[in-house]
Amino acid sequence: MKRAIRTLALAAAFAASAAASAHEGHQHGAPADPAGAAPVFVASTAKPFTALMDDAMAVMDYGMRHAPMNGNAEHDFVTMMLPHHQGAVDMAKAVLLTTTDPELRNLAQGILAEQQIEIQTMQLWLKRHPATPAAAPTAAAAAPTMKAMP
Numbered sequence: 001m002k003r004a005i006r007t008l009a010l011a012a013a014f015a016a017s018a019a020a021s022a023h024e025g026h027q028h029g030a031p032a033d034p035a036g037a038a039p040v041f042v043a044s045t046a047k048p049f050t051a052l053m054d055d056a057m058a059v060m061d062y063g064m065r066h067a068p069m070n071g072n073a074e075h076d077f078v079t080m081m082l083p084h085h086q087g088a089v090d091m092a093k094a095v096l097l098t099t100t101d102p103e104l105r106n107l108a109q110g111i112l113a114e115q116q117i118e119i120q121t122m123q124l125w126l127k128r129h130p131a132t133p134a135a136a137p138t139a140a141a142a143a144p145t146m147k148a149m150p
Contacts, residue, residue, distance in 0.1 A: 038062050043093040052094035060087030070133045078122045085115045085122070
């Protein structure tokens with residue numbers, strides 16, 4: 001039991017560290033190819049876990065920074081979330097290559113399943129909602145308001 005709690009605590013600390021670095025200017029992982037080619041994630045036992053995580057973060061970071069934004073909040077949310085969710089899939093693949101802990105394996109497999117379903121849902125949404133720029137807000141719509149979350 002203590003080992004499982006310690007493993008979960010380490011995973012939570014790692015996730016918090018990764019999340020914090022993801023918000024610090026998106027300066028993590030290896031930079032993209034100077035020729036402009038997007039980095040690619042390859043789950044392989046030929047690399048140590050830390051290198052796999054760096055690769056996954058570099059691919060996610062590149063995808064988020066190059067997401068096709070058009071000013072429409074719904075569209076922009078989906079295009080940014082696609083590489084974010086793919087990053088979670090890639091990280092789950094990396095941990096599945098390295099861990100024997102049944103609890104973490106179960107967690108990673110759940111992440112794979114759920115995130116892939118959400119990626120498919122977002123891809124279908126984009127197909128149903130062609131990318132069109134957002135309309136310029138009217139003066140009333142541009143005024144800041146506080147709305148309650150549903």
